Amino acid sequence: MLFRQLEYLVALSRERHFARAAQACYVSQPALSEAIRKLEEELDVPLVRRGRKYEGLTPEGERIVVWAQRILADRDALKDEVGALRTGLSGRMRIGAVPTATGAVSLLTSPFCAAHPLVTVEVMADLQSDDILRQLRNFEIDAGITYLHRDLSENFRTVPLYQERYVLLTTSAGGLAHRATATWTEASRLPLCLLTGTMQGRRVLDEVFSELGLRPAPRVETDSVAALIAHVRTEQWASIVPHAWLHVFGVPHGMRAVPLVEPARAVLVGLVTTAREPGSVMARALTEIARRTDIAAALEGTGS
Structure with missing residues (x-):
């Protein structure tokens, strides 16, 4: 089993279309289809419901996608961890934010980028709260800035911001x-x-x-x-x-x-990350910045 096969399956689950998934992975559609077929042979379960067009994943496929997302996230976390040990933190950090909090995001990203000059940051600023939690669970983002509900599950860690x-x-x-x-x-x-x-x-x-x-x-x-x-x-x-x-x-x-x-x-609005260990090195670094940055004080300096 190759990481690339898992990447193709995750892309197909996300795009729900063979051609779009292949385009997202920068491969031909036949190459993507063949890689997923070989993955089915290795696992000895059908992953895709096939017809004249893509009809979705099988129940087994839906379950395997969850494992694939987790494996790929752990692979990326391992690469980031090793890179941080060798040359300092580098790579790309992805943050999701609810629209009402986007005005405060720069108060975190500015000190983060100053502390980690080799990291680039991608901010998705128009997500709903549920989308942020879903993308965190699916390892599509490293951290979210959203409302801190009392019923947030133990699968998440939070840092109150303001x-x-x-x-x-x-x-x-x-x-x-x-x-x-x-x-x-x-x-x-x-x-x-x-x-x-x-x-x-x-x-x-x-x-x-x-x-x-x-x-x-x-x-x-x-x-x-x-x-x-x-x-x-x-x-x-x-x-x-x-x-x-x-x-x-x-x-x-x-x-x-x-x-x-x-x-x-x-x-209350705060930073949300997953509670998995060891987790994303990017998320840990951003959490450290959030804990020592007084965002509430900066926002209260705004007059009306």
């Missing part, structure tokens, strides 16, 4: 613009643009509104905080955004960020 709190973003001419604070009830009466309902950042807002017996009906929904800010700029809408985003943009010209109270809600 408390996400919320502001009403409105134009300077808005009726609540010059208030020191605004209530959630007052915000619910405004024409709102909000994140989509599938996103955890939006579900937090909905929970607050529900506790107050309110059901705002936003006319615009998006999966991008930047898009929310752009809509507020048209002076037709107001929005509710995480305070952490102001660290990146400040309060945009012509707008006001009014803290929301009654209730003053905050949700």
